Amino acid sequence: MPTLDDDHTGARIKEQRRLARLTQRQLADLLPYSYSYLNQVECGARPATAAFVAACAKALTVDVTVLTGQPYVTELQRDRLAELVRPIRESLDLYDLGPNPDLTVRPADQLISGADELCQEVRATHLRNAARKLPSLIAELTHTAWSTPSTELWQALASTYRTAHDISVKLGYYDLSAVSLDRMDWAAQRASDPCLAAVRQYMRALVYFREGEYRIGQRLVASGHTVVGQADDTREALAVAGQLHLGASVISARAENATAVKTHIAEARRIAKRIGDASEVHWLSFGPTNVDLHEMSAAVEMRQYDDALKKAREISTKLPPKLATSRRAHFLIDQARTEMETGHTENALKSLVEVCRMAPEQTRYHPTARETITGLIHLARRTPDTLNHMAAWVGL
Known part of the structure; x- marks a missing residue:
């Protein structure tokens, strides 16, 4: 062995x-x-x-x-990703400096569309591309929002800060993600956008979810519901409220509160049934499919692996083609863990091979993927070459 x-x-x-x-x-x-x-x-x-x-x-x-x-610095350096972190960190520190007269900027409409494109890049798991483009876009939007402030520009700037958070989390720089969320709040206040503010509370809740502070996470979700309740009863507000319920479901699962899990999943499903697929709303992937995915994730968190495997098999037959690659990858990582825990080691390896092919940057730096590879190594009497290569690739 x-x-x-x-x-x-x-x-x-x-x-x-x-x-x-x-x-x-x-x-x-x-x-x-x-x-x-x-x-x-x-x-x-x-x-x-x-x-x-x-x-x-x-x-x-x-x-x-x-x-x-984390962060897995050796692998990040080999992938030339570590060198992209400092420029992001520096761009986040420009927020209160006002216009930069030495900066050449693109037209406002291009900057706004650029913020949306970066969200797409992250959902497509093109982390390197997004990280490379992000600092200059933040700098240009900061300058333009100060020079000619508008709701749309502040919203776009908040979106770039959210992208900084997403990249930081996926690469394991959680200190940077906290700064990014503070900046997101700063821009969302200037945009007077309750939905953006609620999305920020949702993301803060997931930070505490990772740290095991479930009560704080639950309070942040409740705060998010209060904030989004100030918005009009729109499809956007409903999608954000639904995603808050999904966040609460996995937090409740970690806290081993099965009753709360069922309540939040049921409420999210009710909203999803009302508005249908709303994946494009703040790039939250909210909709019926994401409700199913969170129901499975909650089962994994509660170590109900047989139930989780049953749900995974049902989900895999009906995943929509347009589901974001990042969300599909997260599902496969959960599925691999579930297959390993239930003794289906060959299937677990197949799931890992598929997710590595689909989203290599996301997978290489995902702690659960790395732990599952570790588990498969110890379960194997003779380690397949594929598993050996995968272990070496992630740095084990």
Whole structure:
């Protein structure tokens, strides 16, 4: 059986536990997980779920990224993606400097359409292209919004900040994502756009979801509902409200509140039935398909893997062709994890191969994909070449 080096999530949990001067038994007593499971994760015999990592991070009072090892700098440098992060960081710091007289800018309509195009790039998982274009677009929009302010320009600037958040999260720079969301709020206030403000609360809730702070996440979702309730009863507002319910469903699943999961899924499904597919609204992918995908994700979070696998098989037969690549990739990563947990290791590897082909940049830097690869390595009596290549590719 192949072995991993000490640079894996379990080893990092062990290191932080020792720094906190806790025994395995003492840490296990602080977790909603068994001592046996902690022991197996630390020695690398079992992959860590995202919920388990979040619970450990909370108990050890460290950021989740300390345990996941994000950002994966070596791979980012090899992919020439790390060098794109600093310009994004610098562009976010221009927000309060006003117009830049030394800057040559494109017409406002081109800047507004450019912000929308970057959202499309991220949904298509073209992270490098989006990251390369983003800093200059933020700079131009910042200048133009200060020079000739309008609702449309502030909305476009808020959209670019949202794209900065999306890229930062996918590459593992969570500190940068927090700055991006602050800037998004700043621009949304100037646009006087309650829907944008509610989307920002939704994204903040997912940050706390990753960190295991579920009560704060739930409060942010409730705040988002309050904010979007100030908007007119439009298709846009309904789609945002529906997506807030979907966010609440996975947060509730992590908190092991099955009743709340059902309530939020039912409410999101009711809205989706009323407005149909609204994937284009703020690029949230909201609609009947996304409700099904979140129902499956909630089952995964609650470790109801048999139920999740059944839902995954139903979903896979009816995924619409126009579903965003990023959303399809997320589904395949969830499916692979579910297949591994239910003993369908060959299918899990096939799902990973498919998602690597479809969305290589997103997959390489996705913690769950990496943990699933780790799990398959330990389950294999003889590691297939495909799995060996995949492990080397993600840096395991």
